[in-house]
Amino acid sequence: MEEEKQKEKRDYTESEKKTLAKIIEDLFIRFSSALRTAQIYEPNNLTFIRQVNLLFNLVQTILKNEGKAHFQFRANTLFFNTVRVKFDFLSYHNFKFLADIFKDKEIGTLGFEPGLSQTELTEFVTLFVDGEAAEENPYENFEAKVKEKGIKHIFLEKVHPSETVGGKEEEEFMQSAIKVFFKSITHLKEVVEREKQKKRVQLKTTRRLMQSIVNLISQNESFMVGLTNIKNYDEYTLNHSTNVCVLAVCFGRRLGFEKRELVDLGVSAFFHDIGKLAISKEILDKPGKLTDDEFKIMKTHPWHGAQKLATLKELSILPVSAINVAMEHHIWSNLEGAGYPKYWKKNYTDLFSRITKICDFFDAVTTQRPYRKKTATREEAVSWLLEKTGIEFDSLLLKVFANMIGVYPIGSLVVLDTAEWGIVTEVNPDMAYMTRPKVKIIADSIGNKIDGKIFDLTEKDPATDKFKKSIVKTLDPYEYDINVADYFITQGVQ
Ligand SMILES: [Fe+2]
Ligand SMILES: [Fe+2]
Known part of the structure; x- marks a missing residue:
């Protein structure tokens, strides 16, 4: 126990942390690939053997360096050899996949121990994904099977009873919220790809996703806002667009919009930066300040966005506001100053555009970007917004937004x-x-x-x-x- 504590307190240097994160990620990928293969193939299949082999080799290396390779779930958190896993979302799907199996079998800890043989590992991987977990005493049943097979170098421990309590409904809600969130990011990626290839984009799916987001927000706004702390999961624009969309729908709800309007607002905010697809990555991710010419190109993204949306084949199910939002989300609310595009003829901007503009700024400045010197905390972002009230941002809307985010925003x-x-x-x-x-x-x-x-x-x-x-x-x-x-x-x- 004392030794465990010592390890827990061990300070890792930055490079050690990076190495450890890489080890965990690799192990995640290898372990889940072997498990997924085991779900499809028989143990004598070559693909399966190759996957187990890769996993086995990696486990051996880890055991040599770390002495053990234990995964432990404690109160919704995953630990690897007593170090809390900060998975970098790239491995989220693998993480979820493993977590589900742990949960079904009521496993708290699973560890690979020195002396593990490839045969033991193969047997274990097959058992681990074999059929449904027993309804009664799933852990005891599984442990008995492991023993029966003579697997001695895999450590198992049942989840502590206090770790399993918690509202089932709440848990299910959170799981579906996370699923919809990541699905939205993936969906936007698909839309972008299809648009590039001049294929039909699935706007019906977009609407369905937005309906889910609206429903989820009406059930638990705080949790959904909490998810917007996820940054740079995929390409910046994809993650950012999803965050802006969630924030905008929360905002709209506070303004009393009806469900249909909320879905329209969600779709519009979701596509606000779609014009950035026309801008090269060198400009979008440039670490330093943009040159005048580069900035000129950057400033064309509202036009490109509006144009892309207006020429979609599925235009009939796209809210008109989406085109407005793409065009207007960088225009200042007083219609003067440094906003763009400059040659805007309207003497007002769409309400959805003004809402999106606020959410866009909030999410952008709170995200680490190669060109931004300082990433704002969420409360700093609110005060930066308030500094520009009535100038860049609509003052009335800003009051509602500041109220929604709070003095101590979710995630502070x-x-x-x-x-x-x-x-x-x-x-x-x-x-x-x-x-x-x-x-x-x-x-x-x-x-x-x-x-x-x-x-x-x-x-x-x-x-x-x-x-x-x-x-x-x-x-x-x-x-x-x-x-x-x-x-x-x-x-x-x-
Ligand atoms: Fe933009
Ligand atoms: Fe944006």
Whole structure:
């Protein structure tokens, strides 16, 4: 136990962290590929043998360097050899795939141990994906089968009972929310590809996805906003467009829009940057400042976007507002100043455009980009927006948005007066309690990273009638290398 603690506290250097992350990712890919192959092929199939072989070799290398290779799920979080896994979303699907099997079989820990033979590994991989988990005592059943096969070098431990509690409905909601979120990113990628190849784009699917997003937001807005902490999962524009879309729908809901309008707003925000597809990656991802000529090209993306949308074959099911939003989302609300395109003849911009503009700015400045010197925290982004109220952004809308995001936006990293650290998971809807959101505790008062409970800061001590905990300051998650999105994603995975 002491030794475990020691390891947990071990400080990894930056390069060690990178190496470890790479090892975990490779192991994830190898393990899930072997499992997926085992689902399709018989154990004597060549493809299957090759996959197990690759996994076996990798496990051997890890065992040599690390001594063991243990995966452990603890309270919605995955650990690898006691180190919390900060998976980089590229491996999300593999992560989910493994997590589901762990959950079905009620496994808490699975470890590869020195002495493991290739035959044992082959047997285990086959068993692991073999059929449905038993309805009663799935863990005990599985463990018995492993023993029966004489597999001795794979460590198994049942999930701790306290880790399995939690509302089933809530968990299902989170899982479907995450699924829809990632599906939207993938769908936009497909739309882009099909548009390039001049094929029909599936706007019906877009609408269906937007309907799901609208439904999910009406069930749990906080969780959906939390998911917009996911950044750079795929190409920047794809992830960013999905975030802007989620934020815009939340915004529209607060403005009292009806469901159909919300779907239209979602579609419009989703496609706001579609014109960027016409801009080269060298310009889009240029680390430094753009030259005048490059900026001129960049500024053409609203035109390209509007044009692309207007010439879609499926135009009849595209809301007209989508074309407006693509065209107008960089125009300042006072119709003056540095916005673009310059030669705009209308004397107003569409309401959807003004909404998208705010969400666009908020998501953009809170995302790390090669050309941006400083990534804003979520609360900094709100104050940057407010500095431009009535000039670049519509002042009335901005009030609603600031209220929606809150003083401590969802995803903020905060320090409490108990010296604990937390991540804001839910904004308090009562204006009087704006400074008292719900926070998930992620570090205890002496700085140990923990997977703590979600605490409601409005909770008072009945004896003294004083608040039990309060926020004293916020921190920049980038500075402390904390990936806020992890906390939202892992909620729905176990
Ligand atoms: Fe844009
Ligand atoms: Fe944008």
